[in-house]
Structures are given as structure tokens and as C-alpha cells.
Amino acid sequence: MGTHHPHSFDERFEFAGKAKTFSLVAIVIGVLGIVYGFAIDTHDHHAVRTFSNLLLMSYYFVGVCVAGVFFLAYQYMAQAGWSVGLLRIPQAFARVLGVGVVLLLIVVGAGLFLTHKESHEGHEVMAPYLYSHWATDGLTTEGSPIYDAIIAGKSAFLNKPFFYGSLAVMLLLYTWFGKLLVDYSNSEDSLGGMLNYNKSFKMSAIFLVIFGFTFPIYSFGTIMSLEAHWFSTMFGWYNLAAAHVTGLAAIALTLSILKENGYFSWVNENHMHDLGKLIFGFSIFWTYVWFAQFFLTWYANMPEESVYFYKRWEPEYKWWFWLNIVLNFCAPLFLLMKNDNKRSFTRMKIVAIVIIIGHWLDYYLMIMPGTMEQHREFGLTEVTTFVGFVGLFSFVMLSALSKFESLVPKKHPFLEESLHHHI
Template identity: 45%
Template sequence: MAEERLIIPKKISNRFLMMIGLGLVLLVAGIVLMMIAGPAHHDAHGAAAATGHHATTWYERFLANLWLNNVYFTGIAIVGVFFTAVQYVAYAGWSVLIKRVLEGLGYYLPVGGVIMLLVFLLPIIFTGHNPLFHWTDHSLYEIDGPNYDPIIAGKSGFLNIPFYTIRLVLYFASWIFFAWWLRKQSVAEDLNGGLTFYDKSIRISAMFLVVFGVTSSLSAWDWVLSIDTHWFSTMFGWYVFASWFITGLAATTLTVIILKQNGYLKMVNANHLHDLGKFTFAFSIFWTYIWFSQFMLIWYANMPEEVTYFRERMGGYEDHYTWILFTNLFVNFVFPFLVLMTRDAKRQMIMLKLVCVVVLFGHWLDFYLMIMPGTLRGDSGFGLIELGTALTFLGIFLNRFTKGLTEASLVPVNHPFLEESIHHHV
């Protein structure tokens, strides 16, 4: 079987760099405008809410956007590794031709790890606490102090800066290690053939899935749930995983289509697209199921400490987030459900591309809705800072992803199930 090497034209690489450059320019412009206007500045979509909290500064908005985008793109990257591992332990044959796309996604993880560590630790080093995480404020733990918070103090065994930092490093260290280990076997299999590397990949994948089962939930609690420190949900780990997974599937499907339209992945056919379409369709419904289950249980229990989360997002801060919540449900459930319902739609590139682009934006909005109310409260918006940060991260992600795609053949030439994948039919 002939190798298929992806060559990224210089102009495409330059576009990614231009995207990063434009993103940084917009970001700086947004920060300067906010500094000129003062901390009470809001763009056209963000109205000030009389919440009793101080007005958000450019610094807090900048940090929140860094955190939002890094959590989002880190999720896409780790799903690449997760889905690869699932294919191995399931002895799946259909997915062999798209395997290198999944492996490429994981190349963002080292960058994501460094950014995550810096965004968490630098504010603490320079100012003593991180404004994204209320629990990093030392005064909350002083028993006789005016800011003492018994609920947060009760969680200090888990939510404390040293332990949090150790966990953050361990998540990324384990994920990067397994991504590297699986990739190493995959490339060695290309060179040497045989079943040795395939068998070893199955064992590595089984170990990774156990690690991921624990770290995916813990990281969701640490990176997103701990922003709303008083609130808790037993389903939150599943919720973040569902959002990550459908985003990773959409990114994979979109990449496969773009590569095929540019003359690569010649052996990928409508049946592979159909399977990717089914996964995208199914896990859009799965995400909605988790969303509704969490919402319904909290609404039905009607406990004050539980319902605050949804009150902030439905009607809170003068309806600041209400439209985003309903838009979120439409673009992440109603739209993919209706568009991908038929068999034909799942086999048409134009339909799949449309759904994937909408889902990728929709779940960025989902993470926006998870992170912004607890950090910026009623002072968030969609302005130059948001656009600039998102463009910068997208450029960095695409730069790392395409590097992963170019470093090995797009077709795993000696994979034992390659023939099965080439003749895949559903």
C-alpha cells in the first residue's frame, strides 16, 4: 500500500501565522479600548448588570478568554487520543484510514499544558490569587475574618493551590505520555509491519482509557466546575466529556472532508463519512441527554445551592446569558439532529461540513456558558478580546495539528486492518 504524505503549502502555513498575528492585534486592540473606556466598559452585546460585584477589568476578561479557549482546544486534542484508544480496544477496522487525523489532534496537548499552567499560576504569583477561581483567595479560609466562607473552607483539602497544580501537571503529563507512546507504536508499525506494534497499542490503549476515565472527570471539576465553587453536580464530569467528545468528532470529520477534497485520503469513501456522521449525530443527542438530565434533576430538586447555576444562566444578570443558553441548545441539538437525520445527509460532504462547523462553534459557546457567568458575571460580552483570543488559539491549534498530520503517512500502510477499512461498507 502506497504512503500518502500531506504537504502543507507555504501559503497555508503563513495563513495560520497571519491568523495568530491578527488575533493578537485584535486582542491588544480590545484590551486598549477597554482600558480607555474604564472597567465598566461593555461592548454592544454586554450590558452592565447591577449584581453587587465590582466591574470586570480587561485583565479578568483576558484571563477568562485564555482559560475558555485553552480548555476548549485541549478537549479536542485529548479526544483525538481517546478515540484512537477506543478504536484499538474495540478491534475496530473501519477507522484505520482516519487514524492519523486523530493522532494529529493530540499534538496540541504540550502547548495546552504550558498555557494552562501559566494562566493558573502567574496571577497567583503576582497578585496572590487568581480572579477566575474564587477559592484561591486566602481570606476565605481565615475563620475569624470578614470573608470567611465555611463551604469553600470545607473543600480546602481538595481545592488548594499546591494540590491543584500537581493535579494539573499530572493530567497533562499522563495524556502527553500516552499520546506519544501510541504515536510511537503507530509510526514504528509503518516502518516494520507485523502484529507486535498493533498488540502493544491495544495494551497501551487499555491502560490509557483507565487513566482517562479518572482524569477526564477530575480535570472537568478542576478547570470548569471549581469556578462555581459553591455549586456541585454529580453529572458534571460527563457533561464536559460529552461536549469535548462531540467537538473532537466534529473536528475529525471536518478534517477528513477537507483532506479528501484536496486530493488526500483517496480511499476514504461515503461509508467512512457515514460512520463519522452517525457518531456526530449520536453524540449530539448524547450531549443533549446529559444536559437535560442535569437540568431536570436540579430543577426537580429545587435546592437553593443547586439552582443558582441555572438561575445565573436563565434570567440572571438581567437576562445576560438567557439567549446564549437557548442558542446553545439549538445549535448543538436541534440543528445537527434535523440536518443529519437521514442516511443521505450523513454521506454528503456539504451537509457534514455545515454541521461540523456549526457544532464546533456551538460547543465553544457551550464552554463560554460554563465559564463566563462564574468569572465575569454580567460583564462578559462578544468583542475584540473574544474574537482575538479565539483566532489566536485557532491559529496555534491548526499549526500544531497540521504538524502532526505531516509527520507521518496519512495512510497507516502496515496496519493489520487496513484492507478492512479500504473495503468498509455500511
Template identity: 45%
Template sequence: MTEERLIIPRKTNNKFFMMIAIGVVLVIAGIIFMATGGGADHGAGHGDAAAVAHEPASWFKRLLVNLWLNNVYFTGIALLGVFFVAVQYVAYAGWSVLIKRIPEAMGYFLPIGGALMLVLFLVGGHDIFHWTHDYLYDINDERYDPIISGKASYLNFGFFLIRMIIFFVVWILFFNWLRRNSINEDLNGGTSYYHKSIRISAMFLVFFGVSSSMAAWDWVLSIDTHWYSTMFGWYVFASWFVAALAAITLTVIFLKQNGYLKMVNANHLHDLGKFVFAFSIFWTYIWFSQFVLIWYANIPEESLYFLARLDSTYKWVFFVNLLVNFVFPFLVLMTRDAKRQMIMLKIVTIAILLGHWLDFYLMMMPGTMRGDAGIGFIEIGTTLIFLGVFLLTFTKGLAKASLVPVNHPFLEESIHHHV
């Protein structure tokens, strides 16, 4: 089979740059509104800020939190793209060979995500994470917090940075290792690269299992420092994975509609649809298990986390999150035909990508912005900037190699895949 190369038109790249430019303009507009005391940028989150005893958040804090939110979200999608490839290798999967270059290319965002994460934490750690303040650990200070102080051996500035650097360095090394083997397989053929990739994937998955949960604790859970959930690592993984599956499926559809991936057919779409459907239910299972156990136990120090989201301006986000990420994909993708139709999959995957952004918004904003959050210019602008950068990086990565791994040993199985 001959190579199939992605050619990115200048017009497409210009659209991505335009997306970034619009995002920058919106962020600047949002900053001006906040700096001059305008309320237009507070969107839906300005209702009961007075009910929360704290000083109004500055535009700088709001910008930092939104940058952190989007970086965690898009880094997770990139990481779970690599995870998807690794799972296909260790499972000896053949159906996914024709589409494997898509999740593979997502990993190109990881170095950008790592650099931004490091800078954001060094610049804005105090604004994002309450536990970074030294007075919380000083027993002679009236602001001393015995609960947070008890977590100091894990939640401290140095160890947090070390973990972050280790996670990204190892993730990027594994990504580059898998990618290099994949491209060398195209060039040289044979099965040695395939078997080597299986061993690499197995090692990556072991590290991923530990590091992804710890990253969820560090980057998201520690925002609400007093609260914890033993299911939280699984919850963040599920949200990341559904978003990554939606991104993979949406990319396959766009490429098909633009004349690429000619050998991909309704059977491959059906399997992708089943993945999206199944892991939307898995996300809901984790969501329900975590929420119901805590809510009905009604232990104050545990239920406060959900009270901050239900008895506040975030209430609408709480229920929209459940509707968009479970009810909508569950009802739309229930039938076999729906999972094989590009228009249905396109609608659902776009909704899921927006829905799981909202999920991360709901995880982070109540603990950082309290009642001063909203979905306004800064939120939309930072998301557009990250989306534009992600798409530029992702498409550039896709164009570096053939869209079809021409010498993969299971290529024929993928071409003739039928369900």
C-alpha cells in the same frame, strides 16, 4: 499500499499565521477599548451588569478568562482525539484505520495546552478561581466561607497544581507511546505494534476515565465553587468529544477535497456522521438530565447555577447553545443521505465546533466575569489565536507521517468498509 504524505503549502501556513495575527490585533483593540472605557467590546453581555453587585472586571481579567476558556476547549479536543484512537484500538475497529492519523495528530497540541494551563493558573489563578483567595479559609476574616473552607483538602493551590501536572504528563506520555508505535508499525510492519497499542490504549482509557472527570471538576466546575453536579464530568466529556468528532470529520472532508485520503469514501463519512449525530444526542441527554433534575427540584443552592445563566445577559447563549448543539445537528443529520454528503457534514461540524465553544463560554463566564462578559474583540481574538496555533500544530503533526497507516493489520478492512 503506498504512503500518502500531506504537503502543507506555504500559503496554508501563512493563513494560519494571519489568523493568529488578526487575533492579536483584535485582542489589542479590545484591551484599548476596555482600558479607555469604551463599550464596543462588551458585545451582547453588557445589559444588566448593574444588577450584579461587584466591581467591573478589568481588561486583564477578561483576557485571562478567555485564554483559560480557549485553552481548556482546544486541549479537550486534542485529548479526545487521543481518546478516539484508543477506543478504536480496544474495540478492534477496522473501519477507522484510514482516518486514524487525524485524531492521532491532534495530540500534538497537548504539550502546548499543558504549558499554557500552568502559566495561566500561576499568573491569573486569583482572577479565574474564587477559591484561591486565602481569606476564604481564615475563620477570623469576615470574608470567611465555610463551604469553600470545607473543600480545602481538595481545592488548594498545591494539590491543584500537582493534579494538573500529573494529568498532562501522563496524557502526553500515552500519546507519544501510541504515536511512536503507530509510526514504527509503518516502518517495520507486523502485528506486534498493533497488539502493544491495544494494551497501551487500555491503560490510557482507565487513566483517562478518572483524569478527564477530575480535570473537568478542577478547570471548569471549581469556577462556581459553591455549586456541584455529579454529572458534570460526563457533561464536559460529552462536549469535548462532540467537538473532537466534529474536528475529525471536518479534517477528513478538507483533506478529501484537496486530493488526499483517496480511499476514504461515503461509508467512512457515514460512520463519522453517525458518531457526531449520536454524541450530539448523548450531550443533550446529559444536559437535559442535569438541568431538569436541578431546575424542578428548585433547591436554592443548586438552582442558583442555572439562574445565573437564565435570569441574566447569558439567557440568549443558554438557548442558542441548545439549538446549535442539539436541534440543528439532530434535524440535519437525521437521514442516511445527510450523513454521507460532505457539504451537510461540513455545515454541521462547523456549527458544532462554534456551538461547543459557546457551551464552554456558558460554563465559565457567569462564574468569572458575572455581568461584564460579552462576545467582543477579546473573545474573538483569543479564539482566533488558539485556532491558528492548534491548526499549525495539528497540520505539522499530520505531515510527520503517512496519512494512511500502510502496515496496519486492518487496513484492507477499512479500504473495503461498507455500511
């Protein structure tokens, strides 16, 4: 990384040096951790744990990338000018969404179709490593010793072909829209004019409608169905809030680090202030949905609903449960309440790191109590898988960023507004 002259719109990002080395080392650590989980310790519960961590991190990867597409789309729809100078970062997220999609489909497919021996209500069955609550053979077959009427009632949605097929279609749609928005921006740099901006506006409108209706279904299937007896109509918006605020934090962190290394000279504390306001606001929204989902379930005193939270109040998870609120609500609330904090690149970088770790914990609490009902552990597998995926995301995202001809969309119609943004 090098220092460039201020406002040189022809500058390109060079992905080399420590950034590349650290990301490759992190990938190696992750691979070794996954190999340990699958090959060195052959107990089935360790394989389930490794699959669960892979699901967590591939879902997280996709969430951050799709948040980049979401950010681009609502910036176009709002005809926002302030963000133009930093759009290359969410565009880089959109460019690598396909990598996350492939990983998630591989993890879900392997976890769904590979099986192991498991005890189910006193019967030994061959259950998948993931989604055993609904995808184990016999659960929907009348007369089977493990027949489950509740799961049978949900089988129109929770069956392997529909589940996996619909997941693939939704993810490929998100990837396609992200690619379109990036391609239009690159064409705009070459051709100028309003043609590509108008295309971006139109496709953003279509994407937001599709995304709004399908993202809850995507999260219902991928994560909520891990505990298929339980459901929450708020779960989709809870996951959307988590993905969005994590994506915003990743944008802020990337921007802060690149700014420290001499890039994005046209981005200033006013742009960071607006990013900070979005992170602050959507952290509050995440907390609102979290509280509503938790409090209403408890207040209604419905055993079939409250069992979800009962699991997360058992000794292995209870302190994680409260730490989740501290990291994802209290930290953004108190650290970003002052305007001066939102305008500081250093403080925003700290908040972004807290949120990225905090929402990893958020996903951990969504997944692990449902998949690891016995042999609950936390240790090397969780840490190395997280480190590996952080390295992978950094490597592919920064590689994608380095392929842009310029770090600013030079012929975006609102570029001047971004350059003179002041609040």
C-alpha cells in the same frame, strides 16, 4: 496542497499555501486581541475577561486534542477496522496535545497566582484573576472577615498546590499516552508485524481506565471550581461528551477539507457515514447529560444548586443559553438524521463547523457567568481569541500531520478492512 494519485499510500501531506497563510493570519489576529485585552484597556474587569477567554480556548484546545487520543484508544480497544484509513488525523491531534497542555498550564497558573483588587462582600481583597471563588487569601482562614465555611470544607481539594499539581499530572499523563500511541503506529509502519499493534491495544486499555476516572476530576477543577459553591456530579460527563463530540467534528472537518484538496483518496462516504453516526449519537448523549443536569436541579428546587442556572438565565446570557441547545442538539439531530447527510462530505463539513462553534458557546456559558459577574460584555476579545486559537490549532496540527511519512498506517493489521469498508 496538491492532488495525488488514488491509493498512493506513500503520499505525504504538504502544509503550505493558503492553509499556512490563513492559520498564521488568524494567530496574529488572536495575539492582537489578547494584547488589547491586557495592555490597551487596563481596567481589571477587562483583564479578567481576557483571562477567562484564554482559559476557555486553552481548555477547548486541550479537549479537542485529548478527544483525538480518546478516539485512537477506543478504536484500538474495539479492534475497529473502518477507521484505520483516517487515523493519521486524530494522531496529529495527539501529537499537538502537549502544546495545548503547556498553554493551559500557563493560563491557569497565571490566572491563579496573579492578583488584582476586588471587592468581596464589602471587603477589598487581593483576588486572583481566575478561581477567586476559592483561591482568594482569607476564605479558608477562621476569623478572617471573608471566611467561607463552604470553601473551607473543600480546601483539601481546592488549594493551590494540590489543584495545580494534580492538573499538571493528569494533563501530562494524557500527553504521554497520546505520544505512545503515535510512536507505536510509526514503528508499526517501519517494522510490520503485530508487536506494536498489541502494545497499542494494551496501552489503550490502561489509558481508558485512567482517563475515565480522571477526566471528571480534571473538569471539576479546571472549570467547575470557577463557581466553587456549586457542584454537579454530572459535570464531568457533560464535559467529556462536549470534548468528544467537538473532537469528532474537528476530525470530520479536517478530513473533508483534506479530501477536497486531493488527500485521503481511500476514504469514502462509508467512512464519513460512521463518523457522522458517532457525532449524531454523542450529540444526543451530550443533550441527555445537559438536560439531566438542568432539569433535576430545577425540579429539586434547591436554591444552592439552581443559582448556577439562574445566572445563565439573566438577560445577558439567556438567549445564548437557548442558542446552545439549538446549535448542539437541534442542528446535529435534524441535519444528521438522514443517512444521505452523513454520507455527504459537504454536509458533514457544515455540521462540523456548527458543532465547533456551538461547543465554543457551551464552554462560554460554563465559564463567563462565573468569572464575569459584573461588566458582562461580548465582543472583540471573544472573537479574536477564538480566531487566534483556531489558527494556532490549525497551524500546529497540520504541521504535525505533514511530519508523518505516510497519510495512512500502511502496516496496520486492519488496513484492508478499512480500504474495503462498505455500509
